[in-house]
Amino acid sequence: MDVLYFAWVRERIGLPKERVDTSAATVMDLVRELSAREDRYALAFSDLSALRVAVDQELSDFDAPLGGVREVAFFPPMTGG
Amino acid sequence: MDVLYFAWVRERIGLPKERVDTSAATVMDLVRELSAREDRYALAFSDLSALRVAVDQELSDFDAPLGGVREVAFFPPMTGG
Protein backbone atom coordinates (compact mmCIF):
# COMPACT_ATOMS: atom_id res chain seq x y z
CA MET A 1 0.00 0.00 0.00
CA ASP A 2 1.00 3.64 -0.37
CA VAL A 3 1.87 5.46 2.84
CA LEU A 4 1.88 9.27 2.72
CA TYR A 5 3.25 11.82 5.17
CA PHE A 6 2.40 15.50 5.40
CA ALA A 7 3.72 18.63 7.14
CA TRP A 8 6.14 17.93 10.02
CA VAL A 9 5.51 14.18 9.80
CA ARG A 10 6.86 14.32 6.23
CA GLU A 11 9.82 16.39 7.38
CA ARG A 12 10.70 14.06 10.27
CA ILE A 13 10.43 10.90 8.23
CA GLY A 14 12.17 12.61 5.33
CA LEU A 15 9.90 11.61 2.48
CA PRO A 16 6.38 12.43 1.27
CA LYS A 17 5.31 8.97 0.17
CA GLU A 18 6.50 5.39 0.08
CA ARG A 19 5.28 1.98 -0.97
CA VAL A 20 5.03 -0.37 2.03
CA ASP A 21 4.50 -4.11 1.77
CA THR A 22 2.78 -5.04 4.96
CA SER A 23 0.42 -7.55 6.47
CA ALA A 24 -0.54 -5.12 9.27
CA ALA A 25 -4.17 -5.69 10.22
CA THR A 26 -4.81 -2.18 11.55
CA VAL A 27 -3.37 1.31 11.30
CA MET A 28 -1.90 0.80 14.78
CA ASP A 29 -0.11 -2.35 13.60
CA LEU A 30 1.32 -0.38 10.67
CA VAL A 31 2.50 2.37 13.02
CA ARG A 32 4.31 -0.24 15.19
CA GLU A 33 5.88 -1.82 12.12
CA LEU A 34 7.15 1.52 10.77
CA SER A 35 8.33 2.70 14.23
CA ALA A 36 10.44 -0.45 14.56
CA ARG A 37 12.28 0.34 11.32
CA GLU A 38 14.28 3.44 12.17
CA ASP A 39 14.49 6.22 14.75
CA ARG A 40 13.05 8.83 12.39
CA TYR A 41 9.83 6.80 12.20
CA ALA A 42 9.80 6.12 15.94
CA LEU A 43 10.25 9.86 16.54
CA ALA A 44 7.49 10.85 14.12
CA PHE A 45 5.07 8.38 15.72
CA SER A 46 6.14 8.95 19.34
CA ASP A 47 3.00 10.92 20.29
CA LEU A 48 -0.05 9.61 18.49
CA SER A 49 -2.30 12.19 20.13
CA ALA A 50 -0.47 14.74 17.93
CA LEU A 51 -1.25 12.76 14.76
CA ARG A 52 -4.21 12.19 12.52
CA VAL A 53 -4.66 9.39 10.00
CA ALA A 54 -6.56 9.10 6.74
CA VAL A 55 -7.40 5.71 5.22
CA ASP A 56 -8.09 5.83 1.48
CA GLN A 57 -8.41 9.61 1.76
CA GLU A 58 -11.00 9.54 4.55
CA LEU A 59 -10.21 10.70 8.09
CA SER A 60 -10.02 7.57 10.23
CA ASP A 61 -8.78 6.09 13.51
CA PHE A 62 -5.69 4.22 14.58
CA ASP A 63 -7.73 1.07 15.15
CA ALA A 64 -9.13 1.09 11.61
CA PRO A 65 -8.61 -2.21 9.71
CA LEU A 66 -6.34 -2.17 6.65
CA GLY A 67 -7.89 -5.01 4.60
CA GLY A 68 -8.25 -3.88 0.97
CA VAL A 69 -6.83 -0.43 1.75
CA ARG A 70 -4.65 1.19 -0.92
CA GLU A 71 -3.53 4.42 0.78
CA VAL A 72 -2.81 5.47 4.36
CA ALA A 73 -1.70 9.00 5.27
CA PHE A 74 -0.26 10.38 8.52
CA PHE A 75 -0.25 14.06 9.38
CA PRO A 76 -0.67 16.57 12.22
CA PRO A 77 -4.05 18.17 13.02
CA MET A 78 -5.09 20.33 10.09
CA THR A 79 -4.69 24.09 10.05
CA GLY A 80 -6.50 25.31 6.96
CA GLY A 81 -9.02 28.10 6.73
CA MET B 1 -41.35 73.08 12.18
CA ASP B 2 -41.06 70.72 9.21
CA VAL B 3 -43.22 67.62 9.35
CA LEU B 4 -42.29 64.76 7.01
CA TYR B 5 -44.23 61.67 6.00
CA PHE B 6 -42.87 58.49 4.42
CA ALA B 7 -44.21 55.35 2.72
CA TRP B 8 -47.96 54.76 3.23
CA VAL B 9 -48.19 57.63 5.74
CA ARG B 10 -47.05 59.95 2.94
CA GLU B 11 -49.54 58.36 0.55
CA ARG B 12 -52.49 58.65 2.97
CA ILE B 13 -51.78 62.22 3.91
CA GLY B 14 -50.98 63.04 0.29
CA LEU B 15 -47.77 64.96 0.71
CA PRO B 16 -44.18 64.24 1.67
CA LYS B 17 -43.49 67.33 3.76
CA GLU B 18 -45.16 70.41 5.15
CA ARG B 19 -44.39 73.37 7.33
CA VAL B 20 -46.50 73.33 10.51
CA ASP B 21 -46.81 76.25 12.91
CA THR B 22 -47.63 74.67 16.20
CA SER B 23 -47.28 75.14 19.91
CA ALA B 24 -47.65 71.39 20.54
CA ALA B 25 -45.56 70.42 23.56
CA THR B 26 -45.05 66.79 22.58
CA VAL B 27 -45.22 64.58 19.50
CA MET B 28 -48.55 63.25 20.80
CA ASP B 29 -49.94 66.80 20.97
CA LEU B 30 -48.82 67.35 17.36
CA VAL B 31 -50.52 64.09 16.28
CA ARG B 32 -53.80 65.25 17.93
CA GLU B 33 -53.52 68.66 16.28
CA LEU B 34 -52.94 67.16 12.82
CA SER B 35 -55.66 64.50 13.27
CA ALA B 36 -58.19 67.23 14.05
CA ARG B 37 -57.47 68.96 10.73
CA GLU B 38 -58.82 66.51 8.16
CA ASP B 39 -59.88 62.91 7.76
CA ARG B 40 -56.75 61.95 5.80
CA TYR B 41 -54.64 62.89 8.85
CA ALA B 42 -57.01 61.17 11.28
CA LEU B 43 -56.85 58.05 9.11
CA ALA B 44 -53.05 58.07 8.88
CA PHE B 45 -52.71 58.49 12.64
CA SER B 46 -55.57 56.13 13.61
CA ASP B 47 -53.30 53.32 14.82
CA LEU B 48 -50.18 54.71 16.47
CA SER B 49 -48.84 51.21 17.14
CA ALA B 50 -48.32 50.96 13.35
CA LEU B 51 -46.30 54.20 13.27
CA ARG B 52 -42.82 55.29 14.18
CA VAL B 53 -41.61 58.83 14.76
CA ALA B 54 -38.26 60.54 14.32
CA VAL B 55 -37.49 63.87 16.01
CA ASP B 56 -34.71 65.84 14.35
CA GLN B 57 -33.77 62.68 12.44
CA GLU B 58 -33.45 60.47 15.53
CA LEU B 59 -35.92 57.67 16.28
CA SER B 60 -38.04 58.83 19.18
CA ASP B 61 -41.30 58.31 21.08
CA PHE B 62 -44.74 59.84 20.93
CA ASP B 63 -44.24 61.44 24.33
CA ALA B 64 -41.03 63.22 23.23
CA PRO B 65 -41.05 67.01 23.87
CA LEU B 66 -40.95 69.31 20.85
CA GLY B 67 -39.18 72.35 22.35
CA GLY B 68 -36.48 73.57 19.94
CA VAL B 69 -37.25 70.79 17.46
CA ARG B 70 -36.93 71.61 13.77
CA GLU B 71 -38.08 68.41 12.09
CA VAL B 72 -40.55 65.63 12.96
CA ALA B 73 -41.13 62.63 10.68
CA PHE B 74 -43.87 59.98 10.75
CA PHE B 75 -43.55 56.63 9.01
CA PRO B 76 -44.36 52.91 9.30
CA PRO B 77 -41.86 50.43 10.78
CA MET B 78 -38.81 50.25 8.56
CA THR B 79 -38.24 47.49 6.06
CA GLY B 80 -34.71 47.95 4.76
CA GLY B 81 -32.03 45.33 4.47
Added chain:
Amino acid sequence: MAMAAPEIDIRVQDAAFDPGALLSQFTPHAARAGAGAVISFTGLVRDLPGATGGLSRMVIEHYPGMTEKALHDIAQQASSRWSLGPVLILHRFGALTPEQPIMMVATASAHRADAFLAADFLMDYLKSRAPFWKKEFTADGAAWVAAKDSDEDALSRWR
Protein backbone atom coordinates in the same frame (compact mmCIF):
# COMPACT_ATOMS: atom_id res chain seq x y z
CA MET C 1 -4.12 42.54 17.79
CA ALA C 2 -4.33 46.30 17.48
CA MET C 3 -6.28 47.04 14.36
CA ALA C 4 -6.14 50.45 12.77
CA ALA C 5 -8.92 52.80 13.82
CA PRO C 6 -12.05 51.59 12.07
CA GLU C 7 -12.97 53.47 8.97
CA ILE C 8 -16.66 53.65 8.25
CA ASP C 9 -17.85 53.88 4.65
CA ILE C 10 -21.59 54.59 4.28
CA ARG C 11 -23.18 54.79 0.84
CA VAL C 12 -26.83 55.48 0.08
CA GLN C 13 -27.42 55.53 -3.65
CA ASP C 14 -29.95 54.89 -6.38
CA ALA C 15 -27.34 53.53 -8.79
CA ALA C 16 -27.01 49.77 -9.22
CA PHE C 17 -23.79 48.26 -7.83
CA ASP C 18 -21.67 45.13 -8.11
CA PRO C 19 -20.97 43.61 -4.65
CA GLY C 20 -17.86 41.94 -6.09
CA ALA C 21 -16.38 45.25 -7.23
CA LEU C 22 -16.87 46.62 -3.71
CA LEU C 23 -15.33 43.50 -2.13
CA SER C 24 -12.33 43.85 -4.47
CA GLN C 25 -11.75 47.34 -3.05
CA PHE C 26 -12.58 46.48 0.54
CA THR C 27 -10.38 43.38 0.94
CA PRO C 28 -6.88 44.89 0.37
CA HIS C 29 -7.95 47.80 2.54
CA ALA C 30 -8.95 45.38 5.34
CA ALA C 31 -5.71 43.42 4.84
CA ARG C 32 -3.60 46.55 5.31
CA ALA C 33 -5.49 47.23 8.56
CA GLY C 34 -4.37 43.81 9.84
CA ALA C 35 -7.54 41.83 9.19
CA GLY C 36 -7.46 38.05 8.89
CA ALA C 37 -11.17 37.72 8.10
CA VAL C 38 -13.51 39.62 5.78
CA ILE C 39 -17.27 39.02 5.65
CA SER C 40 -19.64 40.40 3.07
CA PHE C 41 -23.41 40.19 3.16
CA THR C 42 -25.44 41.08 0.08
CA GLY C 43 -29.23 41.34 0.02
CA LEU C 44 -30.92 40.64 -3.34
CA VAL C 45 -34.41 41.46 -4.64
CA ARG C 46 -36.35 38.17 -4.69
CA ASP C 47 -39.06 37.56 -7.20
CA LEU C 48 -42.65 36.95 -5.97
CA PRO C 49 -43.58 33.66 -7.60
CA GLY C 50 -47.11 33.85 -6.09
CA ALA C 51 -47.98 37.12 -7.89
CA THR C 52 -49.34 37.29 -11.45
CA GLY C 53 -46.33 37.76 -13.69
CA GLY C 54 -44.07 37.91 -10.61
CA LEU C 55 -42.53 41.06 -9.18
CA SER C 56 -42.23 43.75 -11.86
CA ARG C 57 -40.22 46.10 -9.65
CA MET C 58 -39.43 47.13 -6.10
CA VAL C 59 -39.23 50.78 -5.09
CA ILE C 60 -37.31 51.73 -1.98
CA GLU C 61 -38.09 55.01 -0.25
CA HIS C 62 -35.76 56.47 2.35
CA TYR C 63 -35.31 59.52 4.56
CA PRO C 64 -32.37 61.50 3.17
CA GLY C 65 -30.23 62.87 5.96
CA MET C 66 -31.54 60.55 8.64
CA THR C 67 -30.58 57.46 6.61
CA GLU C 68 -26.89 58.29 6.48
CA LYS C 69 -26.84 59.22 10.17
CA ALA C 70 -28.65 56.02 11.20
CA LEU C 71 -26.32 53.82 9.16
CA HIS C 72 -23.27 55.62 10.53
CA ASP C 73 -24.56 55.21 14.07
CA ILE C 74 -25.20 51.46 13.56
CA ALA C 75 -21.68 51.02 12.14
CA GLN C 76 -20.20 52.96 15.07
CA GLN C 77 -22.05 50.73 17.53
CA ALA C 78 -20.65 47.63 15.83
CA SER C 79 -17.13 49.08 15.90
CA SER C 80 -17.39 49.82 19.60
CA ARG C 81 -18.68 46.31 20.44
CA TRP C 82 -16.17 44.30 18.41
CA SER C 83 -12.57 44.74 17.33
CA LEU C 84 -13.11 45.62 13.69
CA GLY C 85 -11.19 46.90 10.72
CA PRO C 86 -13.06 48.91 8.11
CA VAL C 87 -16.85 48.71 7.89
CA LEU C 88 -18.84 49.26 4.69
CA ILE C 89 -22.60 49.69 4.43
CA LEU C 90 -24.23 50.38 1.07
CA HIS C 91 -28.00 50.58 0.58
CA ARG C 92 -29.87 51.43 -2.59
CA PHE C 93 -33.06 53.44 -2.92
CA GLY C 94 -35.33 54.03 -5.92
CA ALA C 95 -36.46 51.40 -8.43
CA LEU C 96 -34.97 47.90 -8.44
CA THR C 97 -35.78 44.76 -10.43
CA PRO C 98 -35.71 41.12 -9.27
CA GLU C 99 -32.24 39.63 -8.72
CA GLN C 100 -30.59 43.03 -8.29
CA PRO C 101 -28.48 43.69 -5.17
CA ILE C 102 -30.36 45.90 -2.68
CA MET C 103 -27.67 46.40 -0.08
CA MET C 104 -24.35 45.14 1.17
CA VAL C 105 -22.40 45.18 4.40
CA ALA C 106 -18.73 44.26 4.70
CA THR C 107 -16.82 43.79 7.94
CA ALA C 108 -13.25 42.79 8.78
CA SER C 109 -11.47 41.63 11.91
CA ALA C 110 -8.32 39.86 13.06
CA HIS C 111 -10.27 36.69 13.86
CA ARG C 112 -13.45 35.54 12.23
CA ALA C 113 -15.90 35.65 15.16
CA ASP C 114 -15.83 39.45 15.44
CA ALA C 115 -16.54 40.05 11.74
CA PHE C 116 -19.32 37.41 11.71
CA LEU C 117 -21.06 38.84 14.77
CA ALA C 118 -20.67 42.41 13.53
CA ALA C 119 -22.16 41.59 10.11
CA ASP C 120 -25.12 39.84 11.76
CA PHE C 121 -25.61 42.78 14.15
CA LEU C 122 -25.42 45.33 11.31
CA MET C 123 -28.11 43.45 9.39
CA ASP C 124 -30.43 43.19 12.40
CA TYR C 125 -30.10 46.88 13.21
CA LEU C 126 -30.25 48.04 9.63
CA LYS C 127 -33.57 46.21 9.12
CA SER C 128 -35.32 47.87 12.07
CA ARG C 129 -33.44 51.11 12.62
CA ALA C 130 -32.51 52.54 9.21
CA PRO C 131 -35.32 54.52 7.51
CA PHE C 132 -35.96 52.47 4.37
CA TRP C 133 -39.35 51.28 3.14
CA LYS C 134 -39.90 48.77 0.36
CA LYS C 135 -42.87 48.78 -2.01
CA GLU C 136 -43.49 45.84 -4.31
CA PHE C 137 -45.15 46.24 -7.72
CA THR C 138 -46.85 43.37 -9.52
CA ALA C 139 -49.51 43.08 -12.23
CA ASP C 140 -51.99 42.77 -9.32
CA GLY C 141 -51.02 46.15 -7.86
CA ALA C 142 -48.56 47.67 -5.44
CA ALA C 143 -48.07 47.04 -1.73
CA TRP C 144 -45.75 48.27 0.97
CA VAL C 145 -43.74 45.45 2.50
CA ALA C 146 -44.85 44.94 6.11
CA ALA C 147 -42.26 44.85 8.86
CA LYS C 148 -42.03 41.52 10.65
CA ASP C 149 -42.32 41.27 14.43
CA SER C 150 -39.32 38.95 14.19
CA ASP C 151 -37.19 41.84 12.87
CA GLU C 152 -37.83 43.86 16.01
CA ASP C 153 -37.40 40.75 18.19
CA ALA C 154 -34.01 40.09 16.58
CA LEU C 155 -32.62 43.20 18.27
CA SER C 156 -33.11 41.67 21.71
CA ARG C 157 -30.24 39.27 20.91
CA TRP C 158 -27.82 42.18 21.15
CA ARG C 159 -28.91 43.76 24.44
Added chain:
Amino acid sequence: MAMAAPEIDIRVQDAAFDPGALLSQFTPHAARAGAGAVISFTGLVRDLPGATGGLSRMVIEHYPGMTEKALHDIAQQASSRWSLGPVLILHRFGALTPEQPIMMVATASAHRADAFLAADFLMDYLKSRAPFWKKEFTADGAAWVAAKDSDEDALSRWR
Protein backbone atom coordinates in the same frame (compact mmCIF):
# COMPACT_ATOMS: atom_id res chain seq x y z
CA MET D 1 -39.11 28.76 -1.12
CA ALA D 2 -37.86 26.04 -3.42
CA MET D 3 -34.32 26.89 -4.36
CA ALA D 4 -32.69 25.24 -7.33
CA ALA D 5 -30.63 22.17 -6.51
CA PRO D 6 -27.47 23.44 -4.85
CA GLU D 7 -24.46 23.60 -7.07
CA ILE D 8 -21.16 23.04 -5.35
CA ASP D 9 -18.05 24.72 -6.71
CA ILE D 10 -14.79 23.53 -5.10
CA ARG D 11 -11.46 25.06 -6.11
CA VAL D 12 -8.03 24.13 -4.74
CA GLN D 13 -5.34 26.18 -6.43
CA ASP D 14 -1.91 27.70 -6.00
CA ALA D 15 -2.80 30.79 -8.04
CA ALA D 16 -3.67 34.01 -6.23
CA PHE D 17 -7.32 35.09 -6.52
CA ASP D 18 -9.50 38.15 -6.08
CA PRO D 19 -12.45 37.44 -3.74
CA GLY D 20 -14.37 40.29 -5.37
CA ALA D 21 -14.07 38.77 -8.84
CA LEU D 22 -15.49 35.50 -7.46
CA LEU D 23 -18.32 37.32 -5.68
CA SER D 24 -19.15 39.14 -8.94
CA GLN D 25 -19.64 35.74 -10.61
CA PHE D 26 -21.36 34.09 -7.65
CA THR D 27 -24.00 36.75 -6.92
CA PRO D 28 -25.99 36.73 -10.21
CA HIS D 29 -25.80 32.95 -10.13
CA ALA D 30 -27.26 32.90 -6.60
CA ALA D 31 -29.90 35.47 -7.63
CA ARG D 32 -31.08 33.25 -10.51
CA ALA D 33 -31.40 30.36 -8.03
CA GLY D 34 -33.82 32.50 -5.98
CA ALA D 35 -31.47 33.67 -3.25
CA GLY D 36 -32.22 36.79 -1.21
CA ALA D 37 -28.98 36.65 0.77
CA VAL D 38 -25.37 36.03 -0.21
CA ILE D 39 -22.53 35.70 2.32
CA SER D 40 -18.84 35.63 1.53
CA PHE D 41 -16.07 34.86 3.96
CA THR D 42 -12.45 35.53 2.98
CA GLY D 43 -9.43 34.50 5.05
CA LEU D 44 -6.30 36.64 4.69
CA VAL D 45 -2.65 35.99 5.59
CA ARG D 46 -1.91 38.10 8.67
CA ASP D 47 1.55 39.43 9.33
CA LEU D 48 3.43 38.33 12.48
CA PRO D 49 4.37 41.63 14.13
CA GLY D 50 6.20 39.75 16.94
CA ALA D 51 8.70 38.12 14.56
CA THR D 52 11.91 39.79 13.37
CA GLY D 53 11.04 41.45 10.08
CA GLY D 54 7.52 40.02 10.28
CA LEU D 55 6.21 37.12 8.23
CA SER D 56 8.19 36.71 5.03
CA ARG D 57 5.89 34.06 3.63
CA MET D 58 3.39 31.32 4.43
CA VAL D 59 3.48 27.96 2.67
CA ILE D 60 0.36 25.82 2.64
CA GLU D 61 0.70 22.09 2.08
CA HIS D 62 -2.31 19.96 1.22
CA TYR D 63 -3.25 16.39 0.33
CA PRO D 64 -4.21 16.35 -3.35
CA GLY D 65 -7.21 14.12 -3.95
CA MET D 66 -8.35 14.04 -0.34
CA THR D 67 -8.60 17.85 -0.17
CA GLU D 68 -11.16 18.13 -2.94
CA LYS D 69 -13.18 15.23 -1.54
CA ALA D 70 -13.15 16.66 2.00
CA LEU D 71 -14.24 20.12 0.81
CA HIS D 72 -16.98 18.62 -1.34
CA ASP D 73 -18.19 16.54 1.59
CA ILE D 74 -18.27 19.58 3.91
CA ALA D 75 -20.23 21.58 1.31
CA GLN D 76 -22.69 18.69 0.85
CA GLN D 77 -23.23 18.51 4.60
CA ALA D 78 -24.01 22.24 4.68
CA SER D 79 -26.43 21.89 1.75
CA SER D 80 -28.27 19.06 3.48
CA ARG D 81 -28.59 20.95 6.78
CA TRP D 82 -29.78 24.29 5.38
CA SER D 83 -31.79 25.42 2.39
CA LEU D 84 -29.00 26.80 0.24
CA GLY D 85 -28.41 28.01 -3.27
CA PRO D 86 -24.94 27.59 -4.76
CA VAL D 87 -21.94 27.00 -2.48
CA LEU D 88 -18.38 28.02 -3.34
CA ILE D 89 -15.23 26.98 -1.49
CA LEU D 90 -11.82 28.08 -2.75
CA HIS D 91 -8.58 27.33 -0.86
CA ARG D 92 -5.06 28.13 -1.95
CA PHE D 93 -1.95 26.04 -1.42
CA GLY D 94 1.74 26.85 -2.02
CA ALA D 95 3.50 30.10 -1.14
CA LEU D 96 1.55 33.16 0.04
CA THR D 97 2.62 36.56 1.33
CA PRO D 98 1.02 38.70 4.07
CA GLU D 99 -2.30 40.32 3.19
CA GLN D 100 -3.05 37.83 0.40
CA PRO D 101 -6.36 35.96 0.42
CA ILE D 102 -5.91 32.34 1.58
CA MET D 103 -9.40 31.03 1.07
CA MET D 104 -12.99 32.02 0.50
CA VAL D 105 -16.41 30.52 1.04
CA ALA D 106 -19.62 31.90 -0.43
CA THR D 107 -23.14 30.77 0.45
CA ALA D 108 -26.61 31.87 -0.64
CA SER D 109 -30.12 31.30 0.67
CA ALA D 110 -33.63 32.71 0.47
CA HIS D 111 -33.35 34.24 3.95
CA ARG D 112 -30.20 35.36 5.66
CA ALA D 113 -30.05 32.96 8.62
CA ASP D 114 -29.36 29.89 6.48
CA ALA D 115 -26.50 31.46 4.55
CA PHE D 116 -24.95 32.86 7.76
CA LEU D 117 -25.10 29.55 9.60
CA ALA D 118 -23.83 27.62 6.58
CA ALA D 119 -20.83 29.94 6.12
CA ASP D 120 -19.94 29.63 9.81
CA PHE D 121 -20.33 25.83 9.63
CA LEU D 122 -18.18 25.60 6.49
CA MET D 123 -15.40 27.57 8.17
CA ASP D 124 -15.47 25.44 11.33
CA TYR D 125 -15.35 22.17 9.38
CA LEU D 126 -12.84 23.39 6.85
CA LYS D 127 -10.42 24.33 9.65
CA SER D 128 -10.44 20.90 11.29
CA ARG D 129 -11.46 18.50 8.53
CA ALA D 130 -9.80 19.64 5.31
CA PRO D 131 -6.18 18.48 4.89
CA PHE D 132 -4.28 21.77 4.79
CA TRP D 133 -1.23 22.64 6.88
CA LYS D 134 0.27 26.12 7.20
CA LYS D 135 3.98 26.82 7.70
CA GLU D 136 5.16 30.33 8.59
CA PHE D 137 8.55 31.65 7.52
CA THR D 138 10.27 34.55 9.28
CA ALA D 139 13.87 35.75 9.58
CA ASP D 140 13.96 33.69 12.82
CA GLY D 141 13.14 30.45 11.01
CA ALA D 142 10.14 28.41 9.93
CA ALA D 143 7.39 26.81 12.01
CA TRP D 144 4.28 24.78 11.34
CA VAL D 145 1.17 26.52 12.64
CA ALA D 146 -0.24 24.50 15.55
CA ALA D 147 -3.90 23.52 15.53
CA LYS D 148 -5.93 25.08 18.31
CA ASP D 149 -8.01 22.95 20.67
CA SER D 150 -10.70 25.57 20.13
CA ASP D 151 -10.87 24.64 16.42
CA GLU D 152 -11.80 21.07 17.31
CA ASP D 153 -14.15 22.26 20.06
CA ALA D 154 -15.93 24.50 17.56
CA LEU D 155 -17.30 21.43 15.78
CA SER D 156 -19.33 20.43 18.84
CA ARG D 157 -21.60 23.43 18.14
CA TRP D 158 -22.95 21.63 15.09
CA ARG D 159 -23.71 18.20 16.58
